Amino acid sequence: MLFDGAVNAKGVEIGSILISPTGQHYQATSRLWFFCTNNTAEYEACIMGINMTIDQDVKELLIMGDSDLIIQQAQGEWETRDVKLIPYRQHVEYLSKRFKSIEFRYIPRCHNELANTLATLASMLSAQCSQLSLGNPNSGKAWLL
Secondary structure, eight states, rough: OOOEEETTTTEEEEEEEOOOOOOOEEEEEEESSSSSOHHHHHHHHHHHHHHHHHHHHHEEEEESSSSSHHHHHTSSOOOOOOOOTTHHHHHHHHHHOOOOEEEEEEEOOOOHHHHHHHHHHHSSSGGGGGOOEOOOOOSSSEEOO
């Protein structure tokens, strides 16, 4: 799974991409209707993606994002000091227990262009169509989100 969040003058947008073991891509974008920091948007995108995989009964998951802070906190490598982010980290930890295997991996922004594009695309959509969900991933194999 790939995820990204974007905060700009038009609002807050998030995107997640679920990639099946066979290489099929399933994207979701959403506009958040509250102002938040970029780190909060990144957590929201990650959680949206994790929920997509839970809905599809995925058991093994690799999560990749370009937010070093989110990845390091999710791995337990870095302490979460911002009190506003603690509930997000705790929720990711709670959701992670639903998987047989889960790994968080940092990737440079240049390798996260698809998720970044989805988050940016959400900012261009009108209020009526600010949510987009494609596909129906249904496999017991390891998924990339």
